[in-house]
Amino acid sequence: MRNVLNFLLRYSSWIVLAFFVALSCIMLFRRNPYQHHVLLTSANAFSGGVYSAASNVTGYFNLREINEDLQRRTASLEAEVVSLRAQVASYRNAILQDSLAVNPATSRFKFIIANAINNSVSHPYNYVTIDKGSAQGIRPEMGVMDQNGIVGVVNVVSKNYARVISLLNPNFRLSCKVHDGDAFGSLVWDGKNPREAILEELPKHTKFRKGDTIVTSGFSTVFPEGIPVGVVMGRAHGNDDNFFTLRIRLLTDFSALSTVKVISNTDLVEIRKLEAESEADNTADPRQNGQK
């Protein structure tokens, strides 16, 4: 017994060291960001509080640029409103003719305004922390955008804060298409430049030009269709010759994030329930067949 105690005392530092090394390795190799515990991310109440206090000060620094972005966005929206108004008017005529109902497909999306209180662009896996949480209606897997384009998707939520997987994170893939086309590809960050990303798996028949806008495809419950993401810079070298790989300049300026909009899909609960049910059916089916 004494020998054991002596042994423990003599090698106590090694044991302490091994313990902490093992602990950090466990954290290090748990790569899937959805498995991170809320206490170990910047979404916990304490670090969220520190970051929101700091962003009260630093939030003013980028206001001029953000203001310009907003002006530009307002102008383009204004133009869109004018053209939509004209379309609505023409539809109204059509309704009068053959009673065609106009279905407002985007009305199932609502926006929650939040402030980005922390974000990084220099790591291989980047995250954004925002100052709204479950108490304000934020749930995991909600999309986040700012005045210019897509920011990311919420993954860890505490009561008043949430952590967002940034577009600058290879764990996040976004289904996108070339504006006014139908073929879609998958947008992913290659970890090199925070202003650029790669659009992969775009079918060969897609027509695109340098300077074309890339928008979200709407093939997910996270983002509505048609939110601008980036601009085509040119072909990139891909690892699959059957598809196009494009280099995209991102519209969102991740180094100057401030106010963001969290996209809340009011149908999300229903869609999730439906998916879960159909999945349960699929797994249950073979057994039923066997019984028959």
Added chain:
Amino acid sequence: MFVILVVAQVLVFNHLCLWGYAIPLVFIYFIIKLPVTLNLNWVITLSFLLGLSVDIFSNTPGMNALACTLLSVLRLPVMHLYYPRDEDMTNPEPSMRTLGVGTYLKYSLSVTFIYCLMFFLFESFTFYAWLPMIGRTFASTAVTFLIILAIDSFQARRR
């Protein structure tokens, strides 16, 4: 000191990214300055907690914690490379006065380099190519070392 360094790291230094490469990892100043006579168990524990707090804030789970823990054990062997007799030291805290200017500079530069090397190595496990990683290591070492010297001279003057 612990709190000040963590707050400074996560609010200021994490957002500095010079030439797209160099991130100053200034909080290791705490580990550099831990007294030589402090029980090794405490050194390891404090370093782990330091790394973990920076990790929590910057969403890099385990990277800084692992690097800090390893650094805390490597610190004394590194110092003994340059300065074999720590019985002579009147003040157990490593500084320019207790170790001499040259030795202290060598000691803190080596510790900083080891730390940056470990950190970017862990960061690059799955993702980065080797070349950018080496570039980032050297650039960050240089920037971190300069800032640590600045903090050091500031502290020395205040005393």
